[in-house]
Amino acid sequence: MPTKEIAQELAETLKGFDADYIEAHLEETETSHLTYRGKELESIGRSSSVGGNIRALVKGGWGFVSFNHLDELRGKVELAVREARLAGNEKSRLAEVEPVVDIVPGGADKNPASIPLAEKKKLLDEYNEIVWRTPKLQTSIITYGDGHKKTIFLNSEGSYIEQERADITLRLHAIATEGSDVQQAGLSIGSRGDFEVISGLHQQIQEKVEHAVALLKAPQVKGGEYTVVLDPVLAGVFVHEAFGHLSESDFIYENDRLYQIMTLGREFGLRELNIIDNPTLSGLRGSYKYDDEGVSATKTYLIWEGKLVGRLHSRETAAKMKEEPTGNARAVNYHYPPIVRMTNTYIESGRASFDDMIGDIKEGIYAKNWYGGTTSMEMFTFSAAEAYMIRRGRIAEAIRPVVLTGNVFTTLKNIDAIANDLDMNQGGGCGKGEQVPLPVSNGSPHIRIRRCLVGGK
Amino acid sequence: MEGLLAQAKKVAAEAEVFVVSIEETSVEFEANRLKHIQSKETTTVALRLIRQGRIGYAVSTRLEDRHKLVKIAAETAQFGMLARFHFPHRTTYPQVEVFDPGVESIAIAEMIRLGEGLIASVTRHTPDIVCEAGVTKAVTSVRILNSEGGQATYRQSTFGLGIRGNLIYDTDMLFVGDIEISGHPLPESGVVAGRVIQQLELAKNQASLTTRKLLVIFTPRGVASTLISPLMAAFNGKIVQEGASPIGSKLGQQVFSKKLNLADDPKLAYRPQSRPFDDEGVPSQHTPLIQGGAVMGFLYDLQTAALANTQSTASGSRSGGGLPAPAPSAFVIAQGDTTFDEMVQDIKEGLVIEALMGAEQGNILSGVFSGNVLLGYKVESGKIVGRVKDTMVSGDIYRLLNEIIAVGSDARWVGGHLKTPSLYCPGLSVASKK
Numbered sequence: 001m002p003t004k005e006i007a008q009e010l011a012e013t014l015k016g017f018d019a020d021y022i023e024a025h026l027e028e029t030e031t032s033h034l035t036y037r038g039k040e041l042e043s044i045g046r047s048s049s050v051g052g053n054i055r056a057l058v059k060g061g062w063g064f065v066s067f068n069h070l071d072e073l074r075g076k077v078e079l080a081v082r083e084a085r086l087a088g089n090e091k092s093r094l095a096e097v098e099p100v101v102d103i104v105p106g107g108a109d110k111n112p113a114s115i116p117l118a119e120k121k122k123l124l125d126e127y128n129e130i131v132w133r134t135p136k137l138q139t140s141i142i143t144y145g146d147g148h149k150k151t152i153f154l155n156s157e158g159s160y161i162e163q164e165r166a167d168i169t170l171r172l173h174a175i176a177t178e179g180s181d182v183q184q185a186g187l188s189i190g191s192r193g194d195f196e197v198i199s200g201l202h203q204q205i206q207e208k209v210e211h212a213v214a215l216l217k218a219p220q221v222k223g224g225e226y227t228v229v230l231d232p233v234l235a236g237v238f239v240h241e242a243f244g245h246l247s248e249s250d251f252i253y254e255n256d257r258l259y260q261i262m263t264l265g266r267e268f269g270l271r272e273l274n275i276i277d278n279p280t281l282s283g284l285r286g287s288y289k290y291d292d293e294g295v296s297a298t299k300t301y302l303i304w305e306g307k308l309v310g311r312l313h314s315r316e317t318a319a320k321m322k323e324e325p326t327g328n329a330r331a332v333n334y335h336y337p338p339i340v341r342m343t344n345t346y347i348e349s350g351r352a353s354f355d356d357m358i359g360d361i362k363e364g365i366y367a368k369n370w371y372g373g374t375t376s377m378e379m380f381t382f383s384a385a386e387a388y389m390i391r392r393g394r395i396a397e398a399i400r401p402v403v404l405t406g407n408v409f410t411t412l413k414n415i416d417a418i419a420n421d422l423d424m425n426q427g428g429g430c431g432k433g434e435q436v437p438l439p440v441s442n443g444s445p446h447i448r449i450r451r452c453l454v455g456g457k
Numbered sequence: 458m459e460g461l462l463a464q465a466k467k468v469a470a471e472a473e474v475f476v477v478s479i480e481e482t483s484v485e486f487e488a489n490r491l492k493h494i495q496s497k498e499t500t501t502v503a504l505r506l507i508r509q510g511r512i513g514y515a516v517s518t519r520l521e522d523r524h525k526l527v528k529i530a531a532e533t534a535q536f537g538m539l540a541r542f543h544f545p546h547r548t549t550y551p552q553v554e555v556f557d558p559g560v561e562s563i564a565i566a567e568m569i570r571l572g573e574g575l576i577a578s579v580t581r582h583t584p585d586i587v588c589e590a591g592v593t594k595a596v597t598s599v600r601i602l603n604s605e606g607g608q609a610t611y612r613q614s615t616f617g618l619g620i621r622g623n624l625i626y627d628t629d630m631l632f633v634g635d636i637e638i639s640g641h642p643l644p645e646s647g648v649v650a651g652r653v654i655q656q657l658e659l660a661k662n663q664a665s666l667t668t669r670k671l672l673v674i675f676t677p678r679g680v681a682s683t684l685i686s687p688l689m690a691a692f693n694g695k696i697v698q699e700g701a702s703p704i705g706s707k708l709g710q711q712v713f714s715k716k717l718n719l720a721d722d723p724k725l726a727y728r729p730q731s732r733p734f735d736d737e738g739v740p741s742q743h744t745p746l747i748q749g750g751a752v753m754g755f756l757y758d759l760q761t762a763a764l765a766n767t768q769s770t771a772s773g774s775r776s777g778g779g780l781p782a783p784a785p786s787a788f789v790i791a792q793g794d795t796t797f798d799e800m801v802q803d804i805k806e807g808l809v810i811e812a813l814m815g816a817e818q819g820n821i822l823s824g825v826f827s828g829n830v831l832l833g834y835k836v837e838s839g840k841i842v843g844r845v846k847d848t849m850v851s852g853d854i855y856r857l858l859n860e861i862i863a864v865g866s867d868a869r870w871v872g873g874h875l876k877t878p879s880l881y882c883p884g885l886s887v888a889s890k891k
Contacts, residue, residue, distance in 0.1 A: 033779070034536075038699050043780045044536050046529045047516035064495040068518040083494035086565060087484075121536050139699040175822065180703040180855075182822040220825075223851060223888035254488030255587045257625035335497055372818040377623075378630035379847075381815030381829045403815055403827035405849045409628050455827025455851040457886060 003028055003050070006070050007152040007160070013074050014156045019056045019081045020092035023155035025292065026052040026070065027334045030113045031147040034120055036128050038139045044117065051334040056080040061088025064337045095318035095325040097295050099158040104289050106164030110193045112146035120144060123199060130205050131174060136213045138177040145169050148193070151292075159294040166193025167285060167439050169427065172205060174212040183400070185212035186371070186385055188427030190439070192283050197426070211386060211398070220400045221387070223456035227364035228404060228449045229357055232423035234370050234384050236442030239275055240345050240430070241373035242380040242408045243268075244442075247277070247302045247310075248328075248340040248432075249317035251377065258377070259321075261409075266308045269412045272350045275303040277312055279327065279343035285426050285439040286343035293338055295327040302345075314340050332435040342430060346443035350418025357417050357448050364390040365454060367402055370428075381405040403455040411449060419446035458602050461504060461523050466604050468531045469506035469513070473544050473603035475736065475775065476520065477501050481595040484568040489576050489588050491569060501778055502526065507544075508534035512760075516778050541763030544603035550733040550740045553611075554726040555640055560594050560614035563642045568592040571646050575620055578650035583624060583657050586633075590620040594642070601738040609738050615729040615873075616642050618649055624657075631660055631844070632812070632831055635678070638873045640727030656811060656832060662843030664835035666887055672807035672862070673850075673885040674800050674836070679810035680880055681871040683828065685788060687821045687854045688719070692746050694757035694772070694783045698765050701822055703855065707752045714861035716793060719747040721756060723771065723786035729873035730787040737773035737781050744770045746788075750859075756783045785874065792878040793864025800863055800881040802839040808885065809834040809841060813850070827851035849888045857882040 003026050014022045028050050035043040053066040054077050063083030065076045124142055131140040146168045153161045172187040185208045191197035230238060245251070252258050279287050279297035288297055293315050300310045313321070314329035317340060329338035358366065366388045373382030383403045389396040422445045429437025458474045465472035478500045485493040499518075504526045506513045513534025515526045572592045579588055593616070600610045619636035633656040635649045675683060690696055697705035704712055723731050723741040734740050737759050745753040757765065758773035758781045774784035801809070808830070816828035830848045834841045858880075865879030 035779075037695070040538055041536055042538055043514070044533045045514035045516060045780065046533060047778060048522065048525065049516075049518045051518060061491065062493045064493060066495075066497045066499075068498060068500045079496060083496065083565070086569070087491050087494045089491075117532065117536060139701050175699075175701045177701060182701055182703055182820065184820050184822065223827075223849065223886060254490075255623065255625070257585075257587075258623075261625070261628055335499065337493070337495070371820075372815075374815055374818065376630065376632055376814055376831055378628060379814065379829050379831065381818065381827075381849075383815065383818040400825075401820060403818065403849070403851075405815065405827075405829040407628075407847060453847070453849050453888060455849045455888060457851070 003070065003152060006073070007154055010073050011154050011160060013077055014154065017077060017081050019058050019084060021057040021094055021156055022054065022077065022081070023153065023293065024052060024054050025334050026152045027149060029147060029149045031145065032113060032117065033143070033145040034124055036124055036140070036142040039128070039132060041121065053334045054080040055337050056084040057092050057094070058084035059088030060090035060092050061086065062337065063087065066335050093319035094315040097315065097325060100290065100294055101160045103162045104164070110195070111148045111166055112168050112193050112195055113148045115195055126202065127172070127205050130202060131209050134209045134213060136176050136178065136216065137209060138175045140175060141173040143171045153292065153294050155294060161290050161294050163288065163290060165288065168193055168195060168198060170198040172208060174209045176212040176216055178216045181216060183212055183215035185209070185215065190285050190426040192285055192287070214398055215400055218398045218400050221365065221402055221454060221456040223454060225451045226454050227361050228452040228454065229364065229366045229390065230447050230449065231368040232421065232444050232446060233425045234367050234382065235444030235447045236346065236425045237370045237373045237382050237428070239347050239444055240342060240440070240442040241375045241382055242411060243275060243302070244277070244342045244345045245375050246377055246408065247312050249311050249313050249321060250340040252311065253317045253320045262308060262311065264308055267306055268303055268308055269306045269415055271306045272418050273303055273306045273415060274301065274348040276301055276348060277342055277345045281344050284344045284424060284441045286441045291327040291329045291338065292331045293329040295325050295329065297327045300326045312340050312342065314338065330438060332438045336435050339432065339435065341432065341438055342440055344424065344441045346422065346424065347418065347445065347447065349420045349422040349445045352417045352419045354419050354421065354446050357419055357446060358390050358395065359393045361390045362392060365402060366390050366395055367404065371401065378408060379405065380408055405453050405455065411452065414450045414452065415447050416450055417448040421445045458520065458600060461520060461526060462602055462604060464523055464527050465504055465506050465530065468527060469508040471544050471604045472504065472506040473601065475503040476600045478598045479595060481593060482565065483591055483593040484565060484572055486572050486576060486588065486590040489580060491572070494565060503775065503778065504530045505780065506530050506534060507540040510539055512537035512540050514780055540760070542759040544605045545607045545738045547606040547608060548740060550609060551724060553724050553731050553733045553741060555611060555613040555731050557614045557641045557727060559642045560616050561596055563594055568594065571618060571643070575618065575646035575650050578646065579620065579622055579653050582654045586622045586624045588620055588622045593617045603738065607738045609734050611733050613732065614640050618643050618646055620649060620653060622653060633657055633660070636872055638729050638870070640729065659834050659841050660832065660844035664843035664845055666808065666835055666845055666848060668806050669887055671885050671887050672804050673882055674807065674809045675880045676809060676811050677869050677871045677877045677879060678812055680877045681875050682813045683810060683816045683826065684854050684858065685875055686817045687824045689785050689788065690821050692755050694755040694761045694765060697755045698761055703822065703824060704752050710752055711750045712752050712855070713747055713750040713858045715750040716861050716864045717747050717750050717858055718791035720745045720789050721772065721785045721787065722789050725787065728787055732786070735771040735773040736775040739769045739771040739773060741771045756785060758783045787873070788875045790868065790877040792866050792868035794866050795863035795881065797865055797867050797879050800865065800879065801836055801841060804836040805838060807836040808845065808887065809836060824854040826854065850885050852885045856884065860884065
């Protein structure tokens with residue numbers, strides 16, 4: 001039976017249970033991937049997946065059942081309700097939202113599954129050719145992945161929402177070696193199903209590959225505190241890791257002490273600092289019309305003029321904190337319940353120019369691009385994929401990639417300049433608990449941080 | 458499965474069907490209270506075939522998608538890698554005990570009791586701590602069938618118990634945690650609670666470091682968060698084959714301290730990574746990787762082994778639903794004879810690393826790492842004096858593991874992938890915020 005008909009039948013089923021709230025997600029996914037390792041196409045494949053889940057709330061406790069087989073769904077609803085009843089022993093609280101019936105056309109997203117594998121392979125062949133023209137390059141890994149997903153959401157309050165999304169990512173790791181020294185450089189680009197975005201990268205790939213080789217000769221920086229200028233990509237990772245995760249209310253709503261730290265109105269940075277999470281921007285990887293609880297997406301100011309003004313919510317965290325729901329409950333796929341997540345998170349443009357910013361730095365570091373980042377709420381680390389010394393106001397020699405770390409609260413306060421060149425990075429995937437990678441985007445203009453701790457010799 | 462294989466054989470010289478089904482139930486606590494109970498059923502069906510000498514591949518969640526699977530696998534085979542191997546024939550597999558029916562029958566109420574007990578022990582010690590905890594049971598069924606007569610199946614049980622605690626004073630945050638995983642049901646939570654309480658005790662005071670080069674003790678969790686990812690990459694036959702492993706050309710050579718012994722072992726009874734055969738149906742084996750500091754071997758799947766002119770070490774793994782690739786089952790570092798206390802007593806000024814954040818973000822192939830000490834303690838004149846904060850350390854795992862001062866007598870499992878003792882090493886660089 002087509003998923004749509006199953007969903008309509010299920011809508012009736014959900015009504016007859018003794019639970020405070022029940023919702024269901026049904027999902028059909030098509031993906032394809034190509035991986036080059038070295039000269040050869042190592043792996044090429046396609047997959048299709050059908051599945052769903054039922055989530056029930058009884059007296060504040062949640063039951064959750066996920067499955068690949070869409071038969072006997074009544075039994076699965078029963079199980080979820082039974083589990084919720086076992087877990088619950090207080091009052092259920094969910095922020096009120098109007099039930100929504102909507103079929104969101106997938107129009108903005110092209111389905112990358114319809115592009116022939118041969119065409120995808122041809123593009124990667126061209127990229128791989130660039131890699132192998134470069135001397136001293138030991139090997140490379142190029143990974144292309146795309147997916148197209150149709151979801152149906154329904155709940156016991158009468159919501160019924162169909163949405164579609166497409167996603168493309170391209171990642172390149174170039175590995176250069178000399179003796180037992182191994183250096184890497186890379187690139188990570190994503191789009192909302194638009195193949196064009198990853199098509200014209202020849203020049204960029206050439207540069208990354210050459211950079212990997214150049215790193216063999218580059219020195220490692222001496223560890224310590226530096227004035228650091230971050231490019232928009234790395235600053236975007238910084239805002240996501242260092243601040244964004246702290247704005248996720250599921251960390252805060254039952255942790256009184258964290259709540260006190262994250263009191264609205266608290267000053268986090270200079271007056272020019274504005275931080276926003278916005279799933280309503282069109283065509284970005286973190287964009288959507290409704291979240292996975294059927295709540296309309298909204299633009300949320302997290303920091304306005306340096307002060308904390310908002311945070312990200314699910315229906316439950318919004319109700320418990322007596323704030324408005326923001327539509328940030330997302331699940332990476334049907335195996336998991338929705339949790340509070342970011343979407344497109346960015347620092348707004350300021351007024352400084354990049355040249356002004358580095359002009360008065362005697363010795364500092366210009367850190368670009370990213371390998372990754374992680375946070376423990378208070379402390380963060382993030383890795384630049386490329387780094388250069390700044391000497392007497394100018395970009396100087398390349399150094400080996402650096403890891404930057406610090407305390408979120410002091411580091412945000414140490415941002416003393418924000419440039420006017422906001423750029424969004426679409427290459428990221430966010431992880432929280434087991435739910436990884438969730439499509440998000442991050443962005444920022446160039447920012448300057450005083451006294452940032454850098455790992456090194 | 459037979460139907461899918463029969464259909465695939467019509468279009469391909471060789472074919473293989475791999476089906477894995479997982480049934481998992483977990484009980485999850487948030488903010489010290491029971492919050493979620495979850496049941497998950499997952500089925501993955503993978504068809505791999507060799508057509509005109511090339512590998513084709515397709516994955517689905519349903520065995521019923523027979524036509525689609527065969528069509529897609531045949532399509533991808535036009536572009537696939539040249540197959541350098543044949544699927545394994547029918548063979549005998551080692552006896553590896555991985556299924557305890559007791560896991561399946563354990564009641565949710567019992568899992569709730571365990572989680573509540575764990576949280577109660579930790580909050581009794583530190584009433585202000587906010588904990589997340591989880592108790593999980595799972596049964597995995599694996600079946601392989603191929604056109605060369607190979608067929609194999611096993612069921613595996615796993616039971617896990619984990620906790621993460623967060624203690625905040627103003628903007629100072631302390632994170633503690635531990636996890637235990639077994640193939641048997643865990644009857645009580647005392648071991649995990651004990652380790653977390655020990656972390657809380659050691660972190661009671663704060664201390665700051667003054668020296669830039671320090672002696673360091675990695676606890677088993679510290680070893681896991683700092684040293685293991687680079688080693689797992691370096692011993693991966695695929696990375697060796699590509700020439701990107703720093704030890705790839707050092708087979709038989711002394712690269713590490715004589716005190717270091719490491720093996721990959723998928724045959725240990727009732728461990729979550731154990732199995733009678735790998736994800737390609739190759740019988741499991743114990744593979745020595747480091748003996749007395751010398752590099753003894755690398756991990757291979759069928760294709761990579763053929764490219765490297767050697768044999769598969771039964772390390773074909775399909776994590777993530779992709780084609781098999783070499784991956785460790787469980788890394789086991791042999792324990793030594795120095796107690797943790799003896800290591801601490803030996804140090805004038807040094808650092809104990811329990812958890813490092815960000816070490817895996819850098820260039821793990823080179824072995825050079827930097828990370829922020831998420832949980833670590835300062836040692837002063839032979840005693841742990843308190844927790845260090847705002848401290849970044851960096852080092853080179855090849856240097857550290859070459860210059861090991863002592864290997865601990867305290868080997869234990871850290872999660873499912875690693876069994877290790879504490880390791881005591883010289884020369885870690887430290888950058889602290891003033």
